Amino acid sequence: DVKVTQSSRYLVKRTGEKVFLECVQDMDHENMFWYRQDPGLGLRLIYFSYDVKMKEKGDIPEGYSVSREKKERFSLILESASTNQTSMYLCASSIRQEAFFGQGTRLTVV
Amino acid sequence: EDKVVQSPLSLVVHEGDTVTLNCSYEVTNFRSLLWYKQEKKAPTFLFMLTSSGIEKKSGRLSSILDKKELFSILNITATQTGDSAIYLCAATGANTDKLIFGTGTRLQVFP
Numbered sequence: 220d221v222k223v224t225q226s227s228r229y230l231v232k233r234t235g236e237k238v239f240l241e242c243v244q245d246m247d248h249e250n251m252f253w254y255r256q257d258p259g260l261g262l263r264l265i266y267f268s269y270d271v272k273m274k275e276k277g278d279i280p281e282g283y284s285v286s287r288e289k290k291e292r293f294s295l296i297l298e299s300a301s302t303n304q305t306s307m308y309l310c311a312s313s314i315r316q317e318a319f320f321g322q323g324t325r326l327t328v329v
Numbered sequence: 330e331d332k333v334v335q336s337p338l339s340l341v342v343h344e345g346d347t348v349t350l351n352c353s354y355e356v357t358n359f360r361s362l363l364w365y366k367q368e369k370k371a372p373t374f375l376f377m378l379t380s381s382g383i384e385k386k387s388g389r390l391s392s393i394l395d396k397k398e399l400f401s402i403l404n405i406t407a408t409q410t411g412d413s414a415i416y417l418c419a420a421t422g423a424n425t426d427k428l429i430f431g432t433g434t435r436l437q438v439f440p
Binding site for chain 1: 432
């Protein structure tokens with residue numbers, strides 16, 4: 220059974236903090252993605268990675284960075300969290316276009 | 330710019346009704362269209378469509394793609410309260426597995 224695991228379901232952080240969201244997949248997929256989901260806006264792509272140490276910006280990369288040191292792990296980093304980064308964050312991995320999602324991390328920045 | 334548009338944004342029906350959800354797309358070198366169902370947690374995969382006119386079916390759910398008119402529909406017959414969810418449509422282009430999502434349709438089914 221395929222599995223994408225995000226490290227936290229809920230997080231509350233203060234403005235200006237550095238935040239790490241971790242995602243691990245056990246399917247040996249090369250592609251991994253970070254999306255954020257906001258009401259009325261759907262899922263928007265932040266960053267994606269096609270291979271270890273390889274990353275590409277998505278549609279809304281500002282304020283975020285990523286790290287992929289190992290194939291199974293894709294980390295999203297908020298360098299200095301701001302209130303407009305309060306959102307649901309979804310990680311996914313894919314093979315042959317079908318994406319498998321983690322359970323999501325609801326991040327609140329206060 | 331590539332985009333995917335879903336309609337309606339929200340839908341409220343009674344159990345037993347049939348619903349049709351719409352998804353139109355403009356994607357450079359389109360390759361596939363995918364439907365996902367999202368309840369409280371992670372979106373779960375429903376269908377992937379790559380060819381026009383071939384209906385994909387799973388129980389009470391079915392979907393079809395029209396590559397000439399650039400849209401897809403998702404039909405749910407005899408709806409049940411367990412069908413209540415956000416239904417997401419996404420498209421991919423050539424040489425990439427990047428999914429471009431629409432805003433989703435929130436379906437609520439009442440007894």
